[in-house]
Amino acid sequence: MSGILLKGGRVIDPARGLDGVADVLIRDGMIAEVGADLSAHGSEPVDAAGFVVAPGFVDMHCHLREPGHEYKETIATGTRAAALGGFTAVAPMANTEPVNDNAAVTAFILDRARREGAARVLPVGAVTKGLLGRELTQMGELKAAGCVALSDDGHAVSTARMMRLALQYASQFGLLVIDHCEEPTLTQGGAMNEGVLSTILGLAGIPGAAEEIIVARDIALAASLGLRVHLTHLSTAGSVALVREAKARGVRVTADTCPHYVAATEALIGDYDTNAKVNPPLRGEADRAAVIAGLVDGTLDCIATDHAPHHADEKNVEFDLAANGISGFESAFTLCHTALVASDAMTLPALIEKMSLAPARVLGTRLGTLTPGAAADIVVLDPGASSVIDPDTFCSKGKNSPFRGFAGKGRVVHTLLGGRFVVRDGALAV
Numbered sequence: 001m002s003g004i005l006l007k008g009g010r011v012i013d014p015a016r017g018l019d020g021v022a023d024v025l026i027r028d029g030m031i032a033e034v035g036a037d038l039s040a041h042g043s044e045p046v047d048a049a050g051f052v053v054a055p056g057f058v059d060m061h062c063h064l065r066e067p068g069h070e071y072k073e074t075i076a077t078g079t080r081a082a083a084l085g086g087f088t089a090v091a092p093m094a095n096t097e098p099v100n101d102n103a104a105v106t107a108f109i110l111d112r113a114r115r116e117g118a119a120r121v122l123p124v125g126a127v128t129k130g131l132l133g134r135e136l137t138q139m140g141e142l143k144a145a146g147c148v149a150l151s152d153d154g155h156a157v158s159t160a161r162m163m164r165l166a167l168q169y170a171s172q173f174g175l176l177v178i179d180h181c182e183e184p185t186l187t188q189g190g191a192m193n194e195g196v197l198s199t200i201l202g203l204a205g206i207p208g209a210a211e212e213i214i215v216a217r218d219i220a221l222a223a224s225l226g227l228r229v230h231l232t233h234l235s236t237a238g239s240v241a242l243v244r245e246a247k248a249r250g251v252r253v254t255a256d257t258c259p260h261y262v263a264a265t266e267a268l269i270g271d272y273d274t275n276a277k278v279n280p281p282l283r284g285e286a287d288r289a290a291v292i293a294g295l296v297d298g299t300l301d302c303i304a305t306d307h308a309p310h311h312a313d314e315k316n317v318e319f320d321l322a323a324n325g326i327s328g329f330e331s332a333f334t335l336c337h338t339a340l341v342a343s344d345a346m347t348l349p350a351l352i353e354k355m356s357l358a359p360a361r362v363l364g365t366r367l368g369t370l371t372p373g374a375a376a377d378i379v380v381l382d383p384g385a386s387s388v389i390d391p392d393t394f395c396s397k398g399k400n401s402p403f404r405g406f407a408g409k410g411r412v413v414h415t416l417l418g419g420r421f422v423v424r425d426g427a428l429a430v
């Protein structure tokens with residue numbers, strides 16, 4: 001068999017405004033043709049009737065933990081988890097050990113990904129050496145090594161002055177700076193969203209202002225320099241309002257949020273469930289509604305998972321001491337589809353755009369489309385299927401999900417990477 005013919009699915013390709021029943025012919029790892037009643041010409045026919053055929057998801061913010069924290073995740077396990085979640089390209093942040101702040105680490109990650117990966121890996125380099133906020137990295141070296149963007153994720157770029165320098169230098173190399181927006185003097189010691197619930201639970205709170213101060217700072221810098229900035233995992237109504245206002249006056253700002261800010265609130269913490277501890281913290285219902293409105297009106301460009309796997313020992317501790325993060329690849333589509341599409345807030349093509357084409361474009365890659373000639377990175381979805389999230393079945397080493405038992409709509413059926421099945425009928429094929 002020289003290729004694959006996906007027959008009779010509802011093909012959604014936001015790049016071309018395509019939404020209709022069609023066949024997709026894959027040859028030599030690329031999309032050869034999309035159209036009605038294509039003939040197989042010796043390729044393997046695969047029935048996709050009743051399913052949705054879309055560009056593979058692109059995750060612009062995740063943590064694969066290798067090198068250095070292989071007990072939490074590896075590039076092999078993380079990209080398999082990604083594939084099961086429908087992702088064909090993922091951008092791991094630089095907070096590995098050693099930090100991805102030089103070409104040798106980037107080369108290591110890309111080499112591992114080539115040999116063991118089940119998804120494309122698009123490394124994000126550090127903005128400052130060691131993520132310490134004192135000295136900029138060699139950005140040209142990181143770009144040449146294969147980094148697609150820069151971020152000090154884990155925390156915000158240390159100071160306004162450092163952020164300004166970073167935006168200026170990164171622009172020389174055509175690199176996007178992605179900022180994690182949290183003012184450290186306001187997050188210090190905090191374990192959850194600041195509000196009535198944190199008072200009831202007796203936990204130190206993190207105010208929404210911690211995020212909004214950095215959002216405002218970065219917008220002001222991008223506006224004054226006329227340069228791009230990307231603000232990641234936004235969680236508050238105030239942040240959405242700031243980005244909306246900035247975009248309206250032409251500031252070159254893009255932004256993303258995560259499935260957990262769309263599908264859940266701080267109520268998920270319940271009886272001190274440390275799996276619901278994440279940075280920024282889960283917020284209240286008004287924030288959740290504002291984040292959804294921001295996705296719907298285009299203020300928030302894309303959805304990123306912030307997949308952050310941890311070992312059980314790092315979560316089986318007191319809430320204050322628990323690590324921050326949610327293992328997110330394998331629940332992302334079900335959570336977003338349930339909270340956004342099944343709830344009628346957004347159409348399925350709009351959600352697919354937020355999870356594939358939009359992040360691909362923000363990162364400056366040519367991924368996220370089924371245009372003939374593009375890499376055959378494809379996800380096949382069953383939007384009508386009932387799906388119950390069970391972290392015990394995750395391929396990720398991180399079983400740290402607060403969504404255990406979440407019953408939603410929509411599941412990933414197949415994932416193809418470069419024209420080959422990496423997930424088939426919901427199971428790994430590699």
Ligand SMILES: [Zn+2]
Pocket residue numbers: 153154155180233279
């Ligand atoms: Zn972050």
